[in-house]
Amino acid sequence: MLDLTTEEKLKIDIEEIKKQYVRKYTLSSGTYYAKYCNEDEIFRELIGKEVFDMVGIKCPEYYYIKEKRCLVSEDLHNLNGFMYMSEIPEIKKDIYWRRITLDIVKKSLSEIINNKEELELEINIMHFIDVLFSNIDRHLNNYGISIDENNIGHISVFDNGMFIENLDCVTKPMACSVTNKKPKYQECEYFIKNLKEDHKKYIYEIFKMFTPKTLMLIMNKIERENNYKFHSKNKILYIYIKNYLRIYTIIQKTINEKIKSEVLKKCKK
Numbered sequence: 001m002l003d004l005t006t007e008e009k010l011k012i013d014i015e016e017i018k019k020q021y022v023r024k025y026t027l028s029s030g031t032y033y034a035k036y037c038n039e040d041e042i043f044r045e046l047i048g049k050e051v052f053d054m055v056g057i058k059c060p061e062y063y064y065i066k067e068k069r070c071l072v073s074e075d076l077h078n079l080n081g082f083m084y085m086s087e088i089p090e091i092k093k094d095i096y097w098r099r100i101t102l103d104i105v106k107k108s109l110s111e112i113i114n115n116k117e118e119l120e121l122e123i124n125i126m127h128f129i130d131v132l133f134s135n136i137d138r139h140l141n142n143y144g145i146s147i148d149e150n151n152i153g154h155i156s157v158f159d160n161g162m163f164i165e166n167l168d169c170v171t172k173p174m175a176c177s178v179t180n181k182k183p184k185y186q187e188c189e190y191f192i193k194n195l196k197e198d199h200k201k202y203i204y205e206i207f208k209m210f211t212p213k214t215l216m217l218i219m220n221k222i223e224r225e226n227n228y229k230f231h232s233k234n235k236i237l238y239i240y241i242k243n244y245l246r247i248y249t250i251i252q253k254t255i256n257e258k259i260k261s262e263v264l265k266k267c268k269k
Contacts, residue, residue: 031075041161048160058156081147086140113153137162
């Protein structure tokens with residue numbers, strides 16, 4: 001978590017942020033984005049941060065200013081060679097970028113980085129996390145890539161304020177406003193079924209990792225760290241349990257017993 005001084009907190013003008021929703025600030029320790037949120041959105045953002053940290057995908061460091069209902073996050077443009085996904089040349093040309101598919105993203109990135117296999121796995125993990133936590137807001141300005149001088153790229157994600165907000169597990173479009181609220185099980189099933197076998201293993205490990213009990217522990221940790229009781233805990237847990245059970249049904253159909261056995265043996269160790 002970010003550690004802001006009292007002086008830095010005072011520089012953040014909540015009335016200005018309310019007008020713009022998100023505002024960029026230059027503080028003594030670097031550049032940051034400040035976003036005005038209701039309590040529910042802040043809690044979901046912090047849950048998303050914990051989850052992506054646990055699977056090794058970069059997510060901004062946050063600081064929650066309770067008295068201003070404001071979430072301050074580090075500017076990922078400070079990372080080496082960072083770009084929003086919508087800024088990738090091959091993707092930028094597509095006028096339908098909000099509905100661009102994972103396949104197009106992977107193909108475009110493979111042309112500019114050297115660690116194609118590693119990056120494909122990161123994208124698949126990111127995508128499965130969004131499915132598992134029913135996040136339908138992963139459009140191409142809500143994640144990006146940092147590329148170093150050796151053309152090694154790594155995914156970074158941000159803006160997880162719609163984590164666990166509904167029961168829709170959209171998996172094929174990278175983002176869109178979903179008008180039909182029926183869960184799209186077929187798309188989720190298609191995504192997992194067509195993964196490489198070794199990637200399925202990672203996906204199953206993640207599924208086993210993030211049980212409803214794990215989510216409860218994550219929420220308790222966030223409350224302790226922020227010295228704050230969030231009122232939406234039970235609602236979030238209820239939504240997650242229902243979504244988790246839906247994904248469990250799909251996992252049972254798409255991941256074979258050999259992979260499950262290997263993962264369970266690894267877990268026991």
